[in-house]
Every structure is written in C-alpha cells, then in structure tokens.
C-alpha cells in the first residue's frame with residue numbers, strides 16, 4: 087500500500103496520525119497462520135527540520151491450528167514499530183527501520199510484512215494452558231478426560247505386585 091505523504095513533506099514541522107486500512111491479501115506468509123483482513127493501521131508521523139519519524143501500530147487478527155490439540159482457533163497479536171522516513175537508504179544495515187520516500191509516498195507492504203513476521207507468536211496455542219491430545223487415545227483433553235493415564239498407572243502397579251522380595 088502506498089501512503090501519500092506529500093502534505094508532510096510540504097511542511098517544516100508536521101505531526102499527525104493517519105488511520106489506514108490495509109485490504110490487500112498480498113502477504114504470502116510461510117507460516118501456519120491465516121491473517122484476517124482488513125488490517126487497521128495507525129501511523130503517526132512527526133516531521134522536524136532534521137528528520138521524519140514514524141510510529142506504526144496495528145493489531146493482527148489471525149486464524150491458526152493449535153500446535154497441541156490441532157483445533158482451529160482465532161487470536162490476535164500487536165505490532166508496534168517505529169523508525170525514520172528517509173529519501174534514500176544510506177546503509178541497509180543501519181536503516182532497517184526506515185521507509186523510503188518515492189514520489190512523495192512511502193510503500194508500507196514490505197516493512198509491515200517484516201514486522202508481522204517478527205511478531206508472530208513463537209508457540210501457536212489455542213490457549214496458554216491447552217492440555218493437548220492424549221498420546222494414547224487421541225482424545226482432546228481440553229474437553230474430556232480419558233482413562234489412559236490411570237490405566238498405565240494401574241498396569242505399573244500390577245507389575246509391582248508381582249515382584250517378590252526374598
């Protein structure tokens with residue numbers, strides 16, 4: 087998405103917040119989550135004589151499959167980032183968090199993509215204390231309890247009974 091910032095560039099000092107709606111589903115994430123669109127982005131821009139700073143905030147709603155119980159679930163995470171808006175990148179390494187001005191606009195997609203990727207939760211769980219599936223019978227332990235654990239306990243106990251101590 088191109089964001090026209092000509093009104094920012096025309097002034098020596100500028101401070102404003104833009105509320106953008108990102109409808110494009112261009113992100114082909116190589117992750118097991120499906121992002122829900124549109125994404126609402128809050129972009130605040132502050133321009134002084136020396137630099138243009140931006141702050142980006144958005145909430146990413148997504149659907150995924152729980153790593154433990156294999157059930158689909160929906161959740162969200164927040165992306166917050168800030169950086170400089172520059173006319174050109176001088177050094178790629180030190181200007182990771184910068185947006186480059188082209189024809190009085192900045193292109194958000196690539197930056198947003200990187201920020202989303204680095205904010206994806208490490209563990210995709212339907213809930214923090216998801217009990218997962220029973221390794222024996224496959225039952226979803228969030229909804230039901232099975233007897234598997236108890237049985238294996240009984241079995242061990244049975245074996246103990248057979249032991250004889252001379």
Ligand SMILES: [Zn+2]
Pocket residue numbers: 152153154155156157211212213216217218
């Ligand atoms: Zn789960």
Ligand SMILES: [Zn+2]
Pocket residue numbers: 220221222223224225232233234235
């Ligand atoms: Zn079981």
